[in-house]
Amino acid sequence: MPEITRQQLILALIPAGANPRLAGVNLQELDMTRLDLTGANLKQAALTAARLRETSLRSANLFFADLALAQLPGADLNQANLQGANMTSCNLQGANLAGTNMTGVNLNDANLLNAIMTGASVSGVKFNQNTVWPDGKKGNQSSPGNYV
Template sequence: MAEITRKELVLGLISAGDNPRLSGLDLSGLDLSGLALHRANLARANLSGCNLVMTNLFGANLKGANLTGANLARADLEGAYLAGANLSGASLIDAILTDANLTDAVLDGANLTRAVLDGVKGYRAPA
């Protein structure tokens, strides 16, 4: 269960300015759709089951984050650092992952239909 509500997060983001630090927070199950989280530090954050549809995560640090079952459809993850992140069962339909780093990321059961994977590091398409 999330440590904070969407409203509390949005209020915190307003005062945080550029590069908000949200590392290690439990945000599981929150509706974070459409938020501007570009360049946010979400390393080791629990984002399991989150609605991240159309969320701007451009250049975000998601190293080791738990994104199991998260909905990242149409999310902008260009240049995001997802090394060691768990994306098992996540929906990445139409997501932009250009130049993202997926080294050692877990993608078991993730849906990457029509995802843009140009320049992705550490990703190997299933055989």
């Protein structure tokens, strides 16, 4: 269960202005669909099974955040820091990951179909045979470096 509700989060974002600080906050299973979290500090936040469809996370800090099972189709993560994040079984269909730091990210069982990864840093990315790449290839049929 998340520490706060969607309504409480929205009310907290209004006075927070640019770059809201949510580091380490438990946001598991929270519906954050279409919220503007541009520049947010979500370092080590618990976002397991969170719903982030079409959410703006541009330049957000998601350093070592737990995004396992999170739903991010169409999310904008342009220039975000995802270093060390757990994105196991994450839905990233059509997400914008351009310029994102994905160093050491766990993409086991993740779905990146039609995601944009241009300019992303992908060293040390972990994936398995169930990882779906932007072009629909699976696992070892491709690798993250083919999409940057």
